[in-house]
Every structure is written in structure tokens, then in C-alpha cells.
Amino acid sequence: MSDLLAGIPAPARPDLSARLRAALFDGQVGEGEPGAVIAVYRDGVLVASACAGVADIRGQDQSAGQDQDQSSGPGSADHDALTADTLMxxxxxxxxxxxxxxxIAARDGALDLDADLRGLVPELRVPGVTLRNCLNHTAGLPDYLAVAYTVGMPEIEIAALSVFLDWVTTLDGLEFAPGQRQSYSNTGYVLAALALERAVGRPFPEVLAESVLVPLGMTKSFSTTVLGEFSAGMAFSFSQEGPGEFVKETMGVGEVEPVRGVNGDGEVITSLNEFGVWQAFLLDGRVLGEDIRSQLLARTTLTDGTKTTYGFGIEHETKAETAGYVHSGGMWAFSAYSIVDEKSGLSVACFANRGGYRASEAAWKAMHLASGFGDIAGDWFATQSLMGARIEVLSAGDLAARTGLGEEPETATWRGGRVWEGDDDFARIEPRGRDLEVTSWFGIAERYERLDPAGGHPAHLPGEYAERAFGRAFVFEERGSELWLVPPGREPERVKPFGRRDAEWIGETTLGWVIADLEAGGRVRVGLGTFSAELVRR
Structure with missing residues (x-):
């Protein structure tokens, strides 16, 4: 992989899949809860993935499609874990x-992108709207989901094609003249899919499969035809009501009569293992054609000459040093995000069946880790004084940096290249060979070295110690698997594992850092900054 921070190697760094899981899921998705899956691809080939959570938390046979209890807590049943094959x-x-x-249909002569849409969809009575307007969101059509929300209509109700079309016939005007502005509207994509269906005389899901999915090899992926359509291996979605409490979202499965639903604006069901070939197409136009790819990616030009960041279902977005072709998705507590970086050949996909999961943030963090930009993330410790730094790369490429586990993070803003600038303890952060140079607000620069994972505390560390200068007693106790410190004149507190370097184990307390040699009989110190107290076993 390309490595934008090749100057900071990571000794004993875990593989990318493990890093993805640790950064994006650990502590966020509990056992037996709905969750998310994420993958990194190079040239469309999956090279790393992480999955957390389950496809369905309820006690039922998924394939039966019969809805039982609408709410459940985690662990209520043993269900299939989310994997790279789970359909989302x-x-x-x-x-x-x-x-x-x-x-593709237009290339074959079945459609005219610039013809008045009423020729194929006469239910739309407003003149001047074209397929091109629908695909780049310049039609001026109100969004049907926003309308449903405003009037208190359930999304599952207006998602029935007949209900949607009944509403379309009531439109007597547009929000703006076609091509004048760009405003995201699901309505345009539903009408565009219906126009395709009527032009070729077959249901849109069949046309999509025949012209796009099957040629790419996405043979298990599909677009739903009726509301509540379900396939074996597909995840259900759940919104979160409170800590550990989830409610199944209304997807129509076993809940409504099977009626024809809308298409085009969403409804594609796929998996991580199949989605990579679609992203590969976006890299170089393979299989479907470079002409189709270039039209998808072309930025929209408005009637006043303004060029926007949106093409046909593609947003152009740059974060840090990645210029991506991106898009998000969210419906019925499902969320998804896709990033394709043509320059590096890397792409990322994140799918979640858990309401509130920030798929876009997770995907960008994964891209930074995959590209090497995120290699600055991790735990570091000063080489001269007793100071730690825990650094996280944010989705925009900035850093969240903290001096210890219990501290609130400071934000250091990416300034280009390998430099981040913030305030207070992290006024400037810059890699220096294998180390990290951190400059505080008063101008003192300190070198930090990367730590390996802390693991458990050294087995020999518990016991009674005395500080050399005054003989004050320090006691380290094991409480279960945890290490606790009883300092003189203070309440006991847990020593939180922070990391290892060379032959030392490092833990954190509010009193300061605990530095202990891994070998029995070695040095044990407690301190902060330039001061440390040497402890001698009694």
C-alpha cells in the first residue's frame, strides 16, 4: 500500500484488519448488538475488513419473515454474526x-437523457424536467420522503409505488427551474428508474441486474421489487432506544402486504465481498465502460456556469490527502458510505444495521489508516520526560490528541504534508523519522516514541514499595485482572495500562505514570513530567 507517512514505521503493528476493528468497533458495538462491517479494497480486491455485531437480535427464524417482538436487548438470542458476506x-x-x-440504456438508444420526462412518466405534469436533471439533482422536484415526514406519513407507506405516483400527480410546480440549482431529491431518482423501466418494458430491478450487477459479478446482490422483500443472509436493521436497547425498524418484512415499491433512490442489497467490484469500476471503468464511468463522475454545471461537486450519484470530496468519489446512504436505520480514491487505487465501504452509527466517519478513518496517513495514530511516550500521548486521526484528517487516558482530547488541525497544529500541549505535531516531535504552547519540543500494546501488567509488579527520598509507602495490588495503586495519603486507584516500549511497561494514574521494567527486580518509577520517584521493593 502507499504510505504517506513512511517515515514513521510502527514496530509490531497489528495488521490492517485488526487496526480497523480496534479503531472503529471496540467499545462501540456490544456483544449480541446490531453493528457494522467495513472493508478496504485495493483495485477492487478486498485486502482488509472488520465486522462487529449481529444480523438480527430477535428470537426468530429470519427466513420466515414473521415479525415477533419489536424490541429486544442484546444477547436475547444467538444469531449470525455480521460478516463480509452479510447482505445489507x-x-x-x-x-x-x-x-x-x-x-447504459441511453448508450443503447433506449433513452434520451435530455428529453422531457413526461414522455415516459406522464404522471409528472410539470414540464421541463429531464432524466439528466433527475440524476444530478437539478430537477427542482420536492423530496417525497421530506414530504412524508412533514405530513406525518410513514416512509413505508409512501414507498409504495402507487402511493408515490398518486402524490406525483398532485405536483403543480417545481422548487426552482430545472438546471438552475442543485438540491438533493430522492424523487428524481425514483422517476428516472420508472422511466427506464417503461422504456425497456421490464421491471427496474431486472434491468439493473442484467446491465450492471451480473456483468460485474455481483450475482448475490439485488434491488428489491416489493416492499418487505427479504433474502437469506440479509441483515435486519435496528434503531437504538437506550443503552443496550434496540427496536427493529419497519422494513416491511412480514409487516405489510407485498406491494410494488419505489426503485432507483435506494433499495440495493449487497455485501462487502461483492461491492468491491463496483468500486473497481469507478476506478477505471472496467466491464461497464469508461464512457459510463466518466458520465457518472462529471461534475454538474448549472445554468449560470457554476460547477458543483456532484455528478450522477457521485459526490467529489477531499479530506486530508485523499480526493474521493463518495456517497452516503441511510434508510430504516441502515447506514452506508463508500469512498473511492483513484490516485491510490484504494477504496473503502462501510455498511451498518445499527441506527446512529456514523458510517461516513468510520469510512474516512479507515481510508486514512489504509493510505498510511493514519499511521500517526496510536500511543506514544516521551523519550526524556514522563509524558504520554494518545493520538486518533479524525475523519477530516485532523488529530484528536490527549496526554493521557483520562484527559479530554485537544484537536490538532492538519496543515498539509506531515504537520498538525493545535493549542496547549499539542501546539505542533510532526513525525521525525521513527519518532514524533510534539511542541507545546510555550515552545518546548519533545521527542516521543511509539508504544506497543500494553497487555497485562507485569506479574512481578504487585507488592509493597518505598520511595527512596522519604521512605513513603506505595502498594501495588491485584484486584481481579486489574492492577491498583495505593499511594501514600491518597485513595487507591486503578493503574490503567497504556503501552510498552523496549523492556518497560507503562501505566497511567491520576498521580502520574507508572514505569516498570518487564523483568523482575528491575526499576519501578512513578512520576509526571521531569520528576519521577524511584520505588524500592520492601
Whole structure:
């Protein structure tokens, strides 16, 4: 992989899959809860992935499609874990694929992107809207989901195609003249998919499969035809009501009569293992054609000449040193995010069946880790004084840096290249060979070295010690698997593992840092900054 921070190697660094799991899921997805899956691809080939959570937390046979208790806590049943093969609803990321199917049909002469849409969808009575307007969100059409929310109509109700079309017939005007502005509207994509369906005389899901999914090898992926359509291996979605409490979202499975649903704006069901080939197409146009790819990626030009960041189902977004082709998706507590970086050949996909999970943030963090930009993340310790630094790379490329486990993080802003600037303890952060140079607000620069994972505390550390200068007693106790410190004149507190370097184990307390040699009989120190107290076993 490309490594933007090749100057800071990570000794004993875990593989990328382990790093993804630690950074994105540990402490966020509990056992037996709905969760998320994420993958990194190079040239469309999956090279790393992490999965956490389960496909369904309820006590039922998924394939039966019969809804039972709507709410459940984690661990209520032993269900299949989410994997790279789990089928997930990718919601609005589907727009890319819908647009590709429409462009292929136009290439074959079945459609005219610039003809008045009323020729194929007469239910739309407003003149001047074209397929092109629908695909790049310049049609001026109100969003049907926003309308449903405003009038208190359940999304599952207006997602029935007949109900949607009944509403379309009531439109007597647009929000702005087509091409004048760009405003995200699911309505346009539903109408565009319906136009394709009527032009070729087959249901849109069939056309999508025939022209896009099957040629790419996405043979298990599909677009739903009826509301509540379910396939074996597919995850259900859940919104979170409180800590550990989840409620199944209304997806229509076993809840509504099987009626034809809308298509085009979402509804594609796929997995991590199949999605990579779609991202590979976005890299170089393979299989479906460079002409289709270039049309998808082309930024929209408005009537006043303004060029926007959106093409056909593709947003252009740059964070740190990655210029990505991106899109998000969210529906019925499913969320998804896709990033494709043509320059590096890397791409990332994140799918979640857990309401509130920030798939976009997770995907960008994964991209930073994969590209090497995120190699600055981790635990570091000063080489001269007793000071630690825990650094996390944020989705925008900035850093969240803290001096210890219990401290609130400071934000250090990326300034280009390998430099971040913040305030207080992290006024400037810059890699220096294998080390990290951290400059505080008063101008003192300190070298930090990367720590390996702390693991458990040294087995020989518990016991009674005396500080050399005054003979004050320090006691280290084992309480279960934890190490606790009883300092003189203070309440006992847990020593939180922070990391290891060379032959030393490092832990943190509010009193300061505990530095202990890994070998029995070695040095044990407690201190902070430039001061440390040497402890001698009694």
C-alpha cells in the first residue's frame, strides 16, 4: 500500500484488519448488538475488513419473515454474526448503480437523457424536467420522503409505488427551474428508474441486474421489487432506544402486504465481498465502460456556469490527502458510505444495521489508516520526560490528541504534508523519522516514541514499595485482572495500562505514570513530567 507517512514505521503493528476493528468497533458495538462491517479494497480486491455485531437480535427464524417482538436487548438470542458476506441495504449509494443502468440504456438508444420526462412518466405534469436533471439533482422536484415526514406519513407507506405516483400527480410546480440549482431529491431518482423501466418494458430491478450487477459479478446482490422483500443472509436493521436497547425498524418484512415499491433512490442489497467490484469500476471503468464511468463522475454545471461537486450519484470530496468519489446512504436505520480514491487505487465501504452509527466517519478513518496517513495514530511516550500521548486521526484528517487516558482530547488541525497544529500541549505535531516531535504552547519540543500494546501488567509488579527520598509507602495490588495503586495519603486507584516500549511497561494514574521494567527486580518509577520517584521493593 502507499504510505504517506513512511517515515514513521510502527514496530509490531497489528495488521490492517485488526487496526480497523480496534479503531472503529471496540467499545462501540456490544456483544449480541446490531453493528457494522467495513472493508478496504485495493483495485477492487478486498485486502482488509472488520465486522462487529449481529444480523438480527430477535428470537426468530429470519427466513420466515414473521415479525415477533419489536424490541429486544442484546444477547436475547444467538444469531449470525455480521460478516463480509452479510447482505445489507446500502440505501442511497444505490443511486450510483441506478444512474449507471440508465446511462447504459441511453448508450443503447433506449433513452434520451435530455428529453422531457413526461414522455415516459406522464404522471409528472410539470414540464421541463429531464432524466439528466433527475440524476444530478437539478430537477427542482420536492423530496417525497421530506414530504412524508412533514405530513406525518410513514416512509413505508409512501414507498409504495402507487402511493408515490398518486402524490406525483398532485405536483403543480417545481422548487426552482430545472438546471438552475442543485438540491438533493430522492424523487428524481425514483422517476428516472420508472422511466427506464417503461422504456425497456421490464421491471427496474431486472434491468439493473442484467446491465450492471451480473456483468460485474455481483450475482448475490439485488434491488428489491416489493416492499418487505427479504433474502437469506440479509441483515435486519435496528434503531437504538437506550443503552443496550434496540427496536427493529419497519422494513416491511412480514409487516405489510407485498406491494410494488419505489426503485432507483435506494433499495440495493449487497455485501462487502461483492461491492468491491463496483468500486473497481469507478476506478477505471472496467466491464461497464469508461464512457459510463466518466458520465457518472462529471461534475454538474448549472445554468449560470457554476460547477458543483456532484455528478450522477457521485459526490467529489477531499479530506486530508485523499480526493474521493463518495456517497452516503441511510434508510430504516441502515447506514452506508463508500469512498473511492483513484490516485491510490484504494477504496473503502462501510455498511451498518445499527441506527446512529456514523458510517461516513468510520469510512474516512479507515481510508486514512489504509493510505498510511493514519499511521500517526496510536500511543506514544516521551523519550526524556514522563509524558504520554494518545493520538486518533479524525475523519477530516485532523488529530484528536490527549496526554493521557483520562484527559479530554485537544484537536490538532492538519496543515498539509506531515504537520498538525493545535493549542496547549499539542501546539505542533510532526513525525521525525521513527519518532514524533510534539511542541507545546510555550515552545518546548519533545521527542516521543511509539508504544506497543500494553497487555497485562507485569506479574512481578504487585507488592509493597518505598520511595527512596522519604521512605513513603506505595502498594501495588491485584484486584481481579486489574492492577491498583495505593499511594501514600491518597485513595487507591486503578493503574490503567497504556503501552510498552523496549523492556518497560507503562501505566497511567491520576498521580502520574507508572514505569516498570518487564523483568523482575528491575526499576519501578512513578512520576509526571521531569520528576519521577524511584520505588524500592520492601
Amino acid at each position: 441495504n446500502i440505501a442511497s449509494i444505490s443511486k450510483q448503480m441506478a444512474a449507471a443502468a440508465i446511462l
